[in-house]
Amino acid sequence: MSTQNTYYAPKGGLPPQTQLLSDRAIFTESYAIIPKRVLTDIVISYLPFWEGMRMWVIARPLSGFSETFSQYIVDVAPKGGSDKPELDSAAEAVLFIVEGEMDLVIEGETHHLIEGGYAYLPPGCNWTLKNNGNNQLKFHWIRKAYQFVEGIDAPEAFVTNDNEVDAIAMPNTGDVWKTTRFTEQNDMRHDMHVNIVTFEPGGVIPFDETHVMEHGLYVLEGKAVYHLNGEWVEVEAGDFMWLRAFCPQSCYAGGPGPFRYLLYKDVNRHMPFIRPTN
Template sequence: MSHEFTYYAPTGGLPDQNQNARERAVFTNAYTVIPHGVLSDIVVSYLPGWERTRTWVLARPLSGFAETFAQLIVEVSPGGGSSNPEPDPLAECVIFVLAGHLRLTIGARAYEMDPGGYAFIAPGEKYTVSNDFDTPATFVWIRKRYEHAPGIDVPESFVTADNEKPPVEMPNTSGYWSTSRFVDPHDLRYDFHVNIVTFLPGGTIPFAETHVMEHGLYVLQGRGVYLLNQDWVEVTEGDFLWLRAFCPQACYAAGRRPFRYLLYKDVNRHPKLHLA
């Protein structure tokens, strides 16, 4: 059975006056759920060095919250963008396009990215982002400071797309649970992965994963029910979840469409033996 993959992009605006104020937002010391309805006009930020662009900051390094990464949703209006998007010379990033069309240049190479487009940009790489089209371009921007390791080369930038990385079936799941990996998990040059996880209706993670990796999880499509620490939480497309290291987690797909999410995790480095 074939499935069409889609990517939810927020459009802002303001909630209806009759909406429940709390909605489904949750903030705990183990996890956070930011529902898509929270991504309204009143919580956008405008970044220095960017023109005709607004962002929703989903996570940033903060005591008791995300520790290893920042994650934003960026909406670039026609004619907008940045010739110097990254202020941190030690940062690496992933860009994943949700809607519209984006022009990305890395060094001397230019790319036109459509929904589902994926770019890894190496630390210190010079790049630009622009929207030369007629509709807004929206993308997920995940940033992390690169952690150098002795004898390990810095990875190279690359551009690909969701439809170029077919989901790989997880063992013994009959295809109900699969992962689209954009880099080789055994390549130690990379100190973080951003994959797409796909569950077909009925698919599940049948145990409570408990591990050292921190997660940023943006739901691209469909609905699911997630175990977060001791709570079962229903999530849907456009929702963002932050999971602290060692937060128990499991899930199952709900509804009739595939449940898919973009998943960040930090990997492949020795645990630090001191706190910064």
């Protein structure tokens, strides 16, 4: 199994009046960079039927931005949580804990998740969440409208932990590029994958990947230089990247430690057509 990992979680607060305005934030037609410094108290959001929570929305369905998913970083105070967290019966979700612990009740069964905890929640799933610990709970909540296929059942809910799943090395990379996969790639019940990708210092994606999957990448640890649609950008732990389908993408891992990110992509479905309305 993998060794114990560390994860960056946003701290909130406000920058001082003496801080320079310039930053690495960028929004283009093919990619966006939301650096960790952006996640301050003045950009938080709230949801109905939650107590003691706030969240940063780092991706949402929007013309010219994320089209297939939304992603939140949720911050829950001790004793906070929700008995009615999801209001859309067609939404599936992945929860990934970067700080603290939670008690997650799925269809009446309680699961205690700690840092590195991972939960998949299928559409229509009955679940609740509570922070019964003494410290703040921070987790990623990735949501997608599930694409049902006649003759294929939706997946079951499951929970696991990053530290309990073996990372798989990419072929011919000398183990410097690995992926922690929480579902089987050829399981057609799943229409999204949320994995963790790890590069050892100096590891690279050695070509500009150009593919149909839309990506959300949250940097959990380390730093790297990305080549995105012909431009070079630096990213570090706490940064979020949105990459549009077919955005050319490659990277160098900078060290001195591993570069790791939580990766969303849409998979295993036909490409929907834009049909005439009349």
